[in-house]
Amino acid sequence: xxxxxxxxxxxxxxxxxxxxxxxxxxxxxxxxxxxxxxxxxxxxxxxxxxxxxxxxxxxxxxxxxxxxxxxxxxxxxxxxxxxxxxxxxxxxxxxxxxxxxxxxxxxxxxxxxxxxxxxxxxxxxxxxxxxxxxxxxxxxxxxxxxxxxxxxxxxxxxxxxxxxxxxxxxxxxxxxxxxxxxxxxxxxxxxxxxxxxxxxxxxxxxxxxxxxxxxxxxxxxxxxxxxxxxxxxxxxxxxxxxxxxxx
Amino acid sequence: xxxxxxxxxxxxxxxxxxxxxxxxxxxxxxxxxxxxxxxxxxxxxxxxxxxxxxxxxxxxxxxxxxxxxxxxxxxxxxxxxxxxxxxxxxxxxxxxxxxxxxxxxxxxxxxxxxxxxxxxxxxxxxxxxxxxxxxxxxxxxxxxxxxxxxxxxxxxxxxxxxxxxxxxxxxxxxxxxxxxxxxxxxxxxxxxxxxxxxxxxxxxxxxxxxxxxxxxxxxxxxxxxxxxxxxxxxxxxxxxxxxxxxx
Numbered sequence: 001x002x003x004x005x006x007x008x009x010x011x012x013x014x015x016x017x018x019x020x021x022x023x024x025x026x027x028x029x030x031x032x033x034x035x036x037x038x039x040x041x042x043x044x045x046x047x048x049x050x051x052x053x054x055x056x057x058x059x060x061x062x063x064x065x066x067x068x069x070x071x072x073x074x075x076x077x078x079x080x081x082x083x084x085x086x087x088x089x090x091x092x093x094x095x096x097x098x099x100x101x102x103x104x105x106x107x108x109x110x111x112x113x114x115x116x117x118x119x120x121x122x123x124x125x126x127x128x129x130x131x132x133x134x135x136x137x138x139x140x141x142x143x144x145x146x147x148x149x150x151x152x153x154x155x156x157x158x159x160x161x162x163x164x165x166x167x168x169x170x171x172x173x174x175x176x177x178x179x180x181x182x183x184x185x186x187x188x189x190x191x192x193x194x195x196x197x198x199x200x201x202x203x204x205x206x207x208x209x210x211x212x213x214x215x216x217x218x219x220x221x222x223x224x225x226x227x228x229x230x231x232x233x234x235x236x237x238x239x240x241x242x243x244x245x246x247x
Numbered sequence: 248x249x250x251x252x253x254x255x256x257x258x259x260x261x262x263x264x265x266x267x268x269x270x271x272x273x274x275x276x277x278x279x280x281x282x283x284x285x286x287x288x289x290x291x292x293x294x295x296x297x298x299x300x301x302x303x304x305x306x307x308x309x310x311x312x313x314x315x316x317x318x319x320x321x322x323x324x325x326x327x328x329x330x331x332x333x334x335x336x337x338x339x340x341x342x343x344x345x346x347x348x349x350x351x352x353x354x355x356x357x358x359x360x361x362x363x364x365x366x367x368x369x370x371x372x373x374x375x376x377x378x379x380x381x382x383x384x385x386x387x388x389x390x391x392x393x394x395x396x397x398x399x400x401x402x403x404x405x406x407x408x409x410x411x412x413x414x415x416x417x418x419x420x421x422x423x424x425x426x427x428x429x430x431x432x433x434x435x436x437x438x439x440x441x442x443x444x445x446x447x448x449x450x451x452x453x454x455x456x457x458x459x460x461x462x463x464x465x466x467x468x469x470x471x472x473x474x475x476x477x478x479x480x481x482x483x484x485x486x487x488x489x490x491x492x493x494x
Contacts (some may be wrong), residue, residue, distance in 0.1 A: 147394075158416070159468065160404070167416040170394065174479045175345045195442050197457040209456045212443040217422045225290070232421045 004098045004118050005189040006075045011115050016043040025225070027236045028114070031215040032142050036113055039140045039211060039241040043067040046108040047100065049132065051097045053117025056083030059090045062111070071107075073097055085241075100128040112141040114237075116151055117190045120178070122198070133244040139207060142239040145214060149192040154181045157230060163229075168234040198240070209244035212237055251345045251365050252436040255301070255323035272472070274483045275361070278462040279389050281306075281314045283360055286458060286488040290314040293355040296379065298344045299362025303330030306337045309358070318354075320344055347375040355381055359388040361484075364437045366398055368427070369445070373452040380491040386454060389486040392461065394420065396439035401428045404477060412474075415481040445487070454489035461485055 012222055019080050023029070036058070046054040050059050072092045074080050080085060088242035097112075098119050101155045110129050119125045120169030129139050148155050150173040158166045179190045193201075202209060217228040270276070284303070291313035294310040297306050300319030309317045318400040319339045319453075321327050327339050342349060344359075353462050366372045376386050378461050395402050405413045423444055426437045449456060464475040 076330065087320060147420070150412075165400075167418045169414040170417040171414045173394070174461065174482055181494045194461055196461045199446075199459045203456060209446060210450060212446045214421065214443045215442055233418045233423055 004075060009078050030221055031217065032237045034139065035213045035215040035239045036142050039239060041109065041138055043109065044140060049107040049110045051084060051110060051112040054158050056087045056090055056092065058111060058113055060087050063090060070092050074186055098125060100132060103132055105131055106134050108137045110139045114142050116143045120191055122193055123204065125202045126201050130207060130244060131206045135244060135246045139242045139245045142237050145235045145238045146193060146195055147234045148157050148236060149179055149190055152179060165230040204240050206244065208245050209225045210241040212240050249344050250324060253322045256325050261407055277468055278464065279484045281394055282460045282462040282486045283387065283389050285321045286355065286486060288385055290356065292436045296354040298357060300330060301326045303339060305336060305358060305360055307334050310337060317406045325494045326381050332337055336419060337373040345372060347379060350379055353381050354379055357386045361389050363388055367438055369440060370448045370451065373448045374402040377452045377454060382491060382493045384491045386489045389484050392485045393440060393442055397481060399426060445475045446448045447487050453491065457488040458491050459487050
């Protein structure tokens with residue numbers, strides 16, 4: 001009973017996504033991954049859960065950083081086939097992360113990289129994550145930036161006649177809810193949430209906000225490719241580190 | 248030694264501002280004020296500080312809500328002249344809120360309504376507020392929305408030939424720092440900060456984030472004046488309630 005869309009098992013999407021992830025200059029590799037790992041606590045001896053683990057690359061790094069156990073969960077069979085083949089020392093479970101009730105153990109750190117914008121009921125999801133954490137544990141996630149997910153017609157930029165970016169065309173920021181966009185293929189379903197909706201859901205679940213990052217391209221990245229400068233107008237990602245308070 | 252600009256003692260600004268505040272349909276009265284008061288804890292018996300109190304209207308309401316003592320601080324002599332004349336039961340001090348070291352007592356709740364975007368060093372300011380609060384006390388503030396303060400050239404909208412708003416022209420969101428804009432008069436100095444800069448400064452000072460509000464116009468407001476619909480693309484205000492944890 002999948003509540004979330006499983007776009008990653010669409011062959012065209014899967015092929016396009018694989019190519020994108022292999023690009024060392026992707027926003028994922030240049031911005032999101034360094035920010036995510038900068039938020040990680042010392043993982044030595046820790047039990048780690050990775051929600052929306054995809055190929056399991058992050059899982060392998062959590063293990064390399066000292067985690068005792070790493071469990072990767074993903075909705076996509078194709079993704080997990082790659083993950084299992086490449087990382088035999090890590091446990092993977094295929095499941096829709098919008099219902100985590102099948103998990104009967106607790107974790108010290110729950111990571112989720114660029115998967116939360118697929119979750120419809122964020123408040124419920126965050127409560128599930130909270131109950132899966134040991135006291136003092138962390139929930140660390142990245143998602144598309146709320147300014148990216150906001151426009152109902154899809155993210156777009158205004159440019160001048162010479163193709164220079166003038167501004168980001170911001171619409172619908174305060175209209176939370178489903179977005180159907182084209183990303184690699186048509187009809188990818190995502191959910192837009194404002195900053196306040198995200199923060200309030202975490203606080204309501206019991207989390208303490210520890211840190212927030214909206215990564216920007218480095219000087220080197222902009223020098224290599226001037227088109228990256230536009231992300232100083234509108235960042236690509238939002239990352240949050242939240243803690244389950246000691247009782 | 249004023250570090251912050253004192254635009255409110257400019258006569259043209261003061262006159263224009265007074266007119267704006269008297270308008271019952273201003274964003275201030277329709278959106279900001281209800282949101283600010285919705286964040287207030289029970290004020291019965293509490294010591295309240297209002298930073299950037301202006302005319303002292305909020306101070307009078309805090310008193311009416313049961314606060315034992317209310318102190319209003321503002322940089323503007325003209326504003327405080329009105330405040331003192333209208334609210335004889337409230338104490339007002341003229342001071343630049345970017346240096347609060349002159350305050351030798353503690354408070355249960357510190358409010359600040361639409362004044363923080365004038366503060367240059369937000370991290371330092373937030374530490375000052377933290378040290379002025381009793382354990383378990385609250386810091387509750389409103390400010391212009393970060394998407395409003397972002398564009399270096401000033402906030403603007405794109406419209407079609409029939410004057411319908413198409414989108415908000417977002418630029419420079421990730422470029423924090425000084426903004427010199429026209430608001431009532433030319434050359435009003437404000438500071439732009441991203442969501443992450445605001446949240447991280449609060450957390451670093453020791454605050455726990457309790458709630459965040461980005462108010463949107465009500466259905467009635469949009470029905471009365473369709474031009475308000477654009478604030479669903481880009482809100483006017485950001486409000487945060489933060490708590491000083493019990494030691």
